[in-house]
Amino acid sequence: MAAGYKRIATEEAWAPAELLDTYRAMAAKKSIDDPGFIALWSRLGARGQLSERLADIGERRIADMDSSGIDLQILSLTSPGVQVFDAATATSLAASTNDQVAEAVRKYPTRFAALGAVAPQDPAAAAREAERAVRKLGLKGIIINSHTRGEFLDDPKFWEIFEAAEALQAPIYIHPQAPPPQMSAPYVEKGLEGALWGFAAETGLHLLAILRSGALDRFPGLRIVVGHAGEALPFWLYRLDYMNKTARPGIRNGADRLQRTLSEYMRENVYVTTSGMAWAPVITFVQSVLGMDRVLYAMDYPYQFEPDEVTTTDNLPISDADKTKLFQTNAERVFRL
């Protein structure tokens, strides 16, 4: 704690080596009808050192944390997680990866905490796995790698998961994925299906759809976390509120019947992390728009393992008390560490 606060990184990716091999094989054989996934994993799968870092939830990762001043990582199953599989495969993969990551947390309790994966392909099973992950394994929330085979959580058929998360007081981290087949063509064509804009377009859409679905009126205690400084929604907030007032009745999910404004949902149910966005103007902007208590530090290891970015964040033009919120106490509160 040389900085005077603990640095907790909240969007830190891992995956078993076999799962990464599976993604690589799916992309190579084109055995999945998902051009965004194929394009993304054709590139990522070739990055050997990235795969090694993703697969290590032990000493090598801890050495990287030490070299960059990270005290604690909150681990989550990397994108696309279980979202790309059939219901049975996804459900069993969620359970087995949750067991594995819980074991790493047991071994290194001062360095790791973790989120549990659930498979929306089977919402009832996902709700049960959320409960097992939190109550039995001691995991600190739920990771959903955004769309599940082209479907988004604004669809009420998935709301058993929201109900379980609210009851467990477990935040749901919605992490980006490549845009789904129904929107992927121009992104893939232009090489933008990944973290260079495609992720933000996909996950910003997902979050906005949830905000407009009425889910947060039905589950007012639900906490949603997104990375990348809010996937652009904070920047858009004024216009989102303005245009949502004129939303026409009869659209899906009846955004005309919402009890709160979109910015109220953002400020009352959503937390954002700084993953991939170690840039003072953006971090201080989201703090000013959403509040100091709603912005959490994240590195996005190992995809954006840049020790200099920790220094950038340490040097933000905010008070030490606010840096302590950003790096430490907001994460402790949101994830009940």
Ligand code: MN
């Ligand atoms: Mn990430």
